Amino acid sequence: MLVVRLLGPVLLLLAFHLRAAAQELPPVTRFEPATYGAGSQNWMVGQDEDRFIYVANNDGLLEYNGAQWHRYPSPNESILRSVLSVGDRVYTGSYMEFGYWEREATGRLLYRSLSEGVATQLLPDEQFWSILVYDEAVIFQSLQQFFLYRPESGALVVLRPGGGITKTFRLRNGLYFTGPERGLYALEGGQIRTLLPPGSASAPIVHLWEEDGQLVYQTDTAGTFVLGEDGPESLDRFPFLRGKRIYSALALQRGGHAFGTISNGLYLTDDGGNLLHHIDQVKGLTNNTVLSLFQDAQSNLWAGSDNGLNCINLPSPIRKYTDRSGRVGTVYAAARHAGRLYLGSNQGLFVRESGGEFTLIPGTRGQVWSLFAYGGQLFAGHDSGTFAITGGTARLIADLPGTWTFQSVPGHPDWLLQGNYRGLSVLERGPEGWRLRNAVEGFDLSARYLVLRPGGDAYVSHEYRGVYGLRLDPDYRRVTDVQHYEQPAKGKNAGLAAFQDSVYYYSREGIFVLRDFRSGFVRSPHLSEQVTGEGYVSGRLNATDERLWFVHADGLGYFQRGALRESLGRADIALAAGLIDAPLGYENITPIGRDTLLIGTADGYLTLARAAVPLQRHELYLTGVSSQSGQEASQVLDLTGGGSVPYAARNLAFSLAVPDYSKYFHPQYQYRLRGLTDTWSEWTEETTLRFPTLSYGNYVLEARSVLGRRMSENTVAYPFTVARPWYASYPAILLYLLGAAALTFLLHRSYTGYYRKKQRLWQVEKERAMAARQRQAELEVARLNNERLQEDIEAKNREAALSTMNLVKKNELLQQIKDELLASRDPQKNIREVVKTIDRNIDEAETWELFRDAFENADRDFFKKVKERHPDLTPNDLKLCAYLRLNLSSKEIAPMLNISPRSVEVKRYRLRKKMGLERDTGLTEYILDI
Structure with missing residues (x-):
């Protein structure tokens, strides 16, 4: 009996655990202490107008902008207990200290203390556990008193309730707080009004909200109560919280409540108090003790x-079912049929009723490849064959091993064509099913991939052999014609699917479209250029009514026809890498609602509400700019831009952030550095942009982001200048110019002096050479003159000798004539002898030779020139020319020629x-001109 009594609660707890384990949970992002680099406990969370998150942590103030964490030590090195952002200030409270942080031009926060002005009014060991804003006042709450601070005037007022304070609640109609004696009070106009006297609450109040004009509160262990006119009345709410100790609670923005417990995790409810989710450490929390909640x-x-921070994406379009026990396994197929959700996995076929848990359908253990609903019947393609599924039962209707897929047969509504491990088979519906x-x-x-077209043509994609076309006979009993297509070639993880009257084959080589049975497939350039690239992971295609889905490296993609075009266009849903971790080539995407998809994963599945993919507006922020010189520590620069960066510190880094905290949708960034390039970079998830060793000049960094399907509302622009190095600065350039001018002047002066000296030496040398040449010329002229004089002397000597000889001869002739005249007594005889003597001495040739020698001495080139002009002249002609050259008359020439x-x-x-002279040309004048 005792065993039964003990077993009952255990079974109840186990059933509740299994039910909870079947939940499709919102994404949970865990931030371990090592992630944000601070203490383990986080006491309060806040958010500013830029949507940056602030956390009161054991080690100080944490700031998170969606990309980077920053830690600011608390002012007095104590634990920060509270934080609240109002306007451009972040207010914090800690041990014996409260104040606010303001952002500097560099983007860092600077603390200013408010408690210093009221240090005398602080109580011993006072800690500020909460900060609220109400009636334009910032209220710092400790366990003993309130400090009301008005930022406009800087006034600080102290309000000290007599019984102390445990928790403060801000509702639309007022400010409430509880005391350590379990009383409830309202703060109105600086006055305290008692709503519950001390001791009225059965347990400490941890949550307060308003329903139908009445106050409702939740205690930490004693349940829920409504504050009526006659006092608190117990409500039958939140039965799942019984036996749990609640430490923190929050009314959710879209209705419902969140309860953080000690040791039992987090509970989320709807407006009616029904449990939506229970999230604990097993399901994603960093710790089961929840110290603070913030939306x-x-x-x-x-x-x-108590050991980290968690962000639960309640509005996320993704819900994740994780089979941590391994009972369900890897999901290969899914279907929603007759109000039930079926999962086919490597463990078998599982079914879940609405709100229930997944149970294994008996007889289906093993590999399930596909689920197919037709004519009100659900079929399961199994490693053992084909099962007909009805509710939670399965009936084996075909024991041919390995049913891959199903195709309805056009014109035969009672037939189904199956693809099996060893070919094709036909199912038929008869009277018995x-x-x-x-x-x-x-x-x-x-025949893992099978498409059947009207007319009996079937197409099969074999991973290792390629694509086949099969022509079936009208009775679907045999294949009458087989076509093995050369294109497309076989491809690993390739897929084949029919979509909107066309058949598509997708592999790493691109997308191919069926032309006809004989021609086979042809590559589609329009579709292929939209999918080729590094993003390919699998060619598995999943066709729904309006979209053809596939998986790529960055998430999901699909083709659909646009409203204004007939051709297919691609669209994408960017998801975090690794979220869809199904085996490659076996990805399955199943519609289970109007616009909700179920996507199988290695450890369960996830659901995606496509219409809710992030479209919210978001802004991009430049959160930090730093420069670094060599191995020195980096210098933080102003975020306003326009400054000058020293050339030695031209290694720049820019930090970008989009304050979005989705687990599965990450912003991507694109940038360009004007002055370096005008081309935008590729999209990247990197939030730190580094530009090492920039050259000097003016730059403008421009950056933008995309989240889900929407671009950022702004483009970040950061202008800056890299200063010239000292050796390229304007003073240095001026110094260079002056130095160059001085050097040029000195060089010019040196060269001028050198060349002047050179010129002077050259001039002297030239003059010397000219003098030498002149002297040489004079000597040459003197030599020539001497030679000419010598020749003239020799000529004169010859002429004198000739004349002397002529005179001697004539004297001799005359003496001989005289002697003959004296010797002869016969006059006649003497005359004859004299005449003979005269004739003997009159030698014309000798006379001519003497004349010619004398003439050539006077005019050497005459005969040469005459012979060149008139080569046919005779010696007698030359004699006449010589006499005419002397300008002798005919009478004077006659005796000489005898x-x-x-x-x-x-x-x-x-x-x-002979000379060919014209009549008008005188012979003597012509000869004189030669």
């Missing part, structure tokens, strides 16, 4: 735990003819 502007729920009709003969290869003057005239006439 941000995007409705994410932040849970500060579905049964195996026949195996199709003529094709015995694995002819008469008349004969001389004849000779002149003949000479003119």
